[in-house]
Structures are given as structure tokens and as C-alpha cells.
Amino acid sequence: MVGDDMGARFLVMGCGGIGGITASLLSESGQDVTAFTTNAEIAGAVRERGFQVRGDGAARAVTAPISNVVPGGPFDFVLLCTQPPQVEEAARMALPSLTSDGLMVVLQNGLCEARVAKIAGEARTAGAVVAWGATMPEPGVYDRTAPGGFALGTLDGKTTPRLAELGRALEGIGPVEVTENLTGKRWSKLAINAAISSLGTLGGDRLGALMPNRFLRRTCLEIMTECVQVARKRDVRLEKVSGTIDLDWIALTEDEREASGSPSLVAKHALLLAVGFRFRRMRSSMLSAIERGRTPAVDFLNGELVDHGRAVGVPTPVNAMARDMVWEIARGKRKPGLDTLRELYERTGPHGT
Numbered sequence: 410m411v412g413d414d415m416g417a418r419f420l421v422m423g424c425g426g427i428g429g430i431t432a433s434l435l436s437e438s439g440q441d442v443t444a445f446t447t448n449a450e451i452a453g454a455v456r457e458r459g460f461q462v463r464g465d466g467a468a469r470a471v472t473a474p475i476s477n478v479v480p481g482g483p484f485d486f487v488l489l490c491t492q493p494p495q496v497e498e499a500a501r502m503a504l505p506s507l508t509s510d511g512l513m514v515v516l517q518n519g520l521c522e523a524r525v526a527k528i529a530g531e532a533r534t535a536g537a538v539v540a541w542g543a544t545m546p547e548p549g550v551y552d553r554t555a556p557g558g559f560a561l562g563t564l565d566g567k568t569t570p571r572l573a574e575l576g577r578a579l580e581g582i583g584p585v586e587v588t589e590n591l592t593g594k595r596w597s598k599l600a601i602n603a604a605i606s607s608l609g610t611l612g613g614d615r616l617g618a619l620m621p622n623r624f625l626r627r628t629c630l631e632i633m634t635e636c637v638q639v640a641r642k643r644d645v646r647l648e649k650v651s652g653t654i655d656l657d658w659i660a661l662t663e664d665e666r667e668a669s670g671s672p673s674l675v676a677k678h679a680l681l682l683a684v685g686f687r688f689r690r691m692r693s694s695m696l697s698a699i700e701r702g703r704t705p706a707v708d709f710l711n712g713e714l715v716d717h718g719r720a721v722g723v724p725t726p727v728n729a730m731a732r733d734m735v736w737e738i739a740r741g742k743r744k745p746g747l748d749t750l751r752e753l754y755e756r757t758g759p760h761g762t
Contacts, residue, residue: 417441417574420484420506422499424451424475426543426694427516428490429551431582433460436473438581443484444475445503452477454549464543464553464690482506486514486575488537489525492698493517493709500528507533512571518602519709520595522564535572537561538594540650541583542691554690558583560650562591586651593648597656600636603710604629607731609693610705610738611753613745617689622747624754626681631727631757634661636714642721654684699739707735727757 417440421432424446432444446452452475454461459470479502487503489496496517507513513529515521515536526534541557561576563569566589576585588594605616608628612619619625637660640647649655665674695705711732718725730753737743 417485417578418483419443419578420445420480420482420487420503422479422487422489422503423491423495424448424455424545425490425492426545426551426554426697427539428488429460429545429549430462430465430543430553431488431490431516432473432475433462433471433551434465434582435578436460437471438578440578440581442473443480444473445477445479446475447477448548449477450548451475451545454547458549461550462553463551479503479506483508483511485511485571486578487511488514488516489521490516492694492703493519493521493706494704496521497524497528500525504529510571512575514575517706517709518606519599519706519713521709522591522595526564531564535561535563535575536591536595537575537579538591538598538650540598540653542688544692544694544697552690554692555688556583558585558651560586560588560591560594562588562594564591566590584651588648590646590648593646594650596636596640596645597647598650598653599710599713600633600640600656601650601653603636603714603728603731604632605688605691606693606695607632607707607711607735608750608753609691610696610699610707610735611731611745611749612747613696613749614692615689616685616691619747619750620682620685620689622750623678625750626678628727628731628750628754628757629681630659630661630677632711632731633659634666635718635723635725635728639714639718639721639723639725642723643717654680695735696745705735705739707732707739711735727753730757 419442421444436442455475459472484506491499512535522536538560542555543553579585647656711728714728715725
């Protein structure tokens with residue numbers, strides 16, 4: 410049964426940037442939170458000094474339990490905050506600890522709800538589209554790099570008392586919008602992540618340092634346009650995630666793809682410059698994963714778009730090449746930098762300005 414908000418128990422699976430901020434701010438707001446990580450160094454740092462939180466008010470330490478073993482529970486909410494390649498393993502590990510009427514909540518980028526629903530069941534699966542940024546510059550230290558909240562929903566679009574309870578708890582982290590169109594929100598965020606995270610990985614720098622480069626902005630537009638074309642072919646009703654880009658507007662028209670300095674194209678470049686400034690401290694989580702020797706999530710972003718595009722007959726050459734180049738970096742065959750970004754731009758041309 411759904412009880413008092415303060416009575417709910419939360420298990421946060423994964424203590425990277427998003428997981429660490431989620432666990433610490435939920436705990437700080439009075440929720441009963443336990444964090445789980447397989448990384449002994451992170452667990453040791455948090456046990457010794459607490460979650461060291463920066464970039465969200467005054468720097469501070471937040472105390473919350475952390476474990477290298479999945480606790481037995483029961484937990485009302487399991488928040489999946491691993492990288493996408495580990496989401497199914499995390500869901501399977503945590504499932505025995507979830508109450509029969511609890512929710513397993515997907516915070517990963519990509520389209521991971523369907524994967525988790527096969528494990529936990531659709532009725533116990535929810536999605537929380539994250540519209541804020543965070544990094545972990547060192548074990549146990551968490552830097553919130555951009556403000557924002559969540560778009561919260563279920564695969565069938567229904568709002569339940571459990572979902573409403575979860576939304577009230579997540580307000581301790583940022584504003585929460587409950588949506589009946591989680592799929593549309595996910596695809597919009599997927600387009601943004603496929604562009605920003607992958608190009609941030611290829612560029613090897615924070616967004617603020619990369620976005621002033623016009624060739625990078627044009628590549629962003631091409632990646633997002635391919636995503637919009639695939640989504641439309643799949644009859645997905647794209648829906649803007651609060652604080653982010655309207656994908657239906659940002660997608661390039663055929664005229665803009667061939668144009669040179671058209672007013673509408675200039676406006677789209679200007680918007681991307683504004684996004685780059687607002688999220689200037691954001692650094693690709695995929696790049697961080699590669700640096701830590703972890704599997705990059707590119708197959709869940711650009712690779713997901715390529716697979717969906719192939720299924721409906723929509724070409725996605727820019728996403729395909731971006732995916733391949735990220736894997737080359739992960740395998741040590743290529744180094745990130747502006748030269749790599751420029752190569753992607755030049756190999757997927759010709760482009761308008």
C-alpha cells in the first residue's frame with residue numbers, strides 16, 4: 410500500500426554523477442535512501458566523508474547508507490542510475506528487493522524502459538527523464554553541472570498513486586512534470602543525448618568549450634534531424650522536455666540542409682549557442698565512462714537510432730559514424746579532440762552553413 414511520503418524507502422542503484430546527486434539530495438530532503446555501487450573506491454569515500462555535493466548551493470557533505478551488496482529491502486522505489494549498458498543487470502539484481510506494488514524507475518538516457526519492463530513487469534516500471542546534469546570528478550565527489558528536474562511517466566501513460574508519491578519525493582531534486590507521453594519525452598531526450606553526449610565524447614571537452622564551433626553545431630543539427638525523422642516514421646509524438654530543445658522545430662528542413670545562411674538556420678545555430686552557454690559545465694558521461702575503462706553507452710543512443718532507422722527504412726549516416734568513432738575512442742584507436750569532430754563533420758557532408 411502507498412503510505413506517507415516520508416515512509417517510502419528508496420534504493421539508488423549506481424553512484425556515478427546522476428546517482429550520487431539523486432541519493433544525496435533525496436536523503437537531504439528527508440527520504441529513507443540507501444545507495445548501491447559495485448565500486449569499492451566510491452563506497453569507501455562516501456562512508457568516510459559522505460556524499461560531497463557541489464554546484465547545488467553551498468558545498469557540503471550528505472550522509473546516507475551505501476553498500477556494495479544489494480540490500481534485502483523491501484524498497485518502495487528502486488532508482489536505476491547506472492550507465493545504460495548496466496541497466497538490465499542492475500534491474501535483475503534489485504528486483505528481489507522491490508515491494509510487490511513498488512516501482513523500478515529508469516533514470517538512464519536512451520529507451521531503457523522497455524528493457525526494464527521485461528524484467529520487472531510493465532506495471533512496476535516507470536521512467537524519469539532527467540533534465541539536469543551532474544558529474545563525479547573523483548570518487549564520492551558530486552558536481553551538479555546544470556539545473557533542471559524530471560519528466561515522470563509510465564509506458565501506458567497512466568498516473569498511479571505510486572507515481573504521484575514518487576513525483577513528490579523527486580521534487581527534492583528538481584521540478585517534476587508527470588507526463589502521459591513518456592515515449593515522446595524519451596525520444597526528444599534521446600535526440601539531444603545522441604548529439605550532445607556523443608559529440609562531447611568525440612570532442613573530449615565540456616559543452617561550453619565545444620559549442621562555439623560552427624561545424625560542431627551543424628553536426629548536432631544533423632544528428633537530431635535524423636532522430637526526428639526516425640521518430641516520425643515510428644509515429645512517435647515528440648514532446649519537449651522542460652528546459653531543453655523543441656525537436657520538431659530544431660530539425661532541419663531540406664531547404665535548410667542546402668541553404669547558406671538562411672534566417673531559420675541562423676536561428677537554430679543561435680539556439681544551440683545558448684544551450685552551450687547554459688550547460689557549459691556539462692561533460693559527457695560517456696567520455697567519463699571511457700576514461701574509467703567502462704563500456705560507453707553509445708549503442709543505447711546513436712546506435713539505438715541507427716537500429717530503429719534501419720527497421721523503418723530511414724537512413725542515419727551521421728549517427729552511424731558518430732557511434733563508430735566513439736567506439737574507436739573506447740578501443741584506443743582514436744583520440745578525442747576538435748580534429749576528430751571536424752573529421753566527422755567532413756566525412757558526413759556536404760553541409761550548408
